[in-house]
């Protein structure tokens with residue numbers, strides 16, 4: 001296949017940041033994507049409906065002329081979150097989901113949840129009102145190995161939430177293990193998983209072999225090869241409860257290339273080229289549209305996009321920048337370590 005037309009895709013997990021960084025990264029998403037679930041882990045976090053409304057306005061202001069892009073806003077769940085604010089923000093159309101960060105699990109998560117049972121009353125109200133919960137699924141206990149933190153989260157946190165509040169719709173974001181895939185597949189309706197572009201391409205060797213490669217460090221951390229293969233099988237299966245969340249998460253190079261580098265991979269620029277490459281390798285180009293354009297709106301109960309995009313396989317590798325410039329310095333773009341031939345026409 002040399003050409004593929006699909007409905008315009010959406011990104012169900014994206015970090016747009018704020019200020020200069022927002023200005024620099026937003027065009028790389030709005031060029032190709034119609035909508036994105038925008039993560040609320042700003043400093044300070046997007047914790048109330050009023051915060052989400054103000055942040056949405058800043059995103060709309062930063063949007064390049066002529067691009068049609070809808071940010072889908074989320075709230076950062078804290079132990080002080082008020083259920084009334086969540087429900088009214090959802091019913092009024094300002095927010096579409098709430099995000100659970102276990103405190104200390106990832107970038108800007110220190111205001112997250114320490115005691116999950118403390119937020120059960122809010123989760124119960126969300127279930128009644130139909131507000132979905134997006135989850136960063138890693139425990140933070142210091143005795144748990146970083147490579148096991150997702151699997152342990154499923155057992156200690158996610159499964160108990162689902163037992164206690166079966167009506168809550170949950171998105172297990174950026175799944176990195178076969179445990180996560182198996183959990184979603186073996187559960188009844190009501191839980192879905194997003195998968196990032198980079199976790200379909202790299203395993204932990206990319207971070208650690210031949211020297212430390214900070215631009216491949218993200219959370220949850222990439223796991224061993226068998227897990228990457230499980231993610232590929234799920235993403236390319238066409239199954240309705242798996243869809244794209246790029247987790248494109250820009251950090252300044254000076255913050256990544258450091259003795260204590262930040263977690264996050266910036267991939268919005270070449271994500272669709274990378275995904276077409278992966279789906280072609282798996283002989284599943286006919287299922288790319290399900291993963292990037294159909295399954296996400298299906299789970300979130302939103303209409304699919306009517307516009308289309310055309311992907312073209314070029315004769316020569318596609319050019320994309322190694323890094324982009326922002327007012328505060330460069331940000332390195334995800335390098336899949338192979339040439340990309342698929343391009344968005």
Ligand SMILES: NC(=O)N[C@@H](CC(=O)O)C(=O)O
Nearest residue numbers: 015106107218219249263264
């Ligand atoms: N994925 C990451 O490694 N980083 C994200 C946070 C997150 O999604 O966990 C970020 O905000 O930088």
Ligand SMILES: [Zn+2]
Nearest residue numbers: 106136219220
């Ligand atoms: Zn996360």
Ligand SMILES: [Zn+2]
Nearest residue numbers: 015039247249
């Ligand atoms: Zn993220």
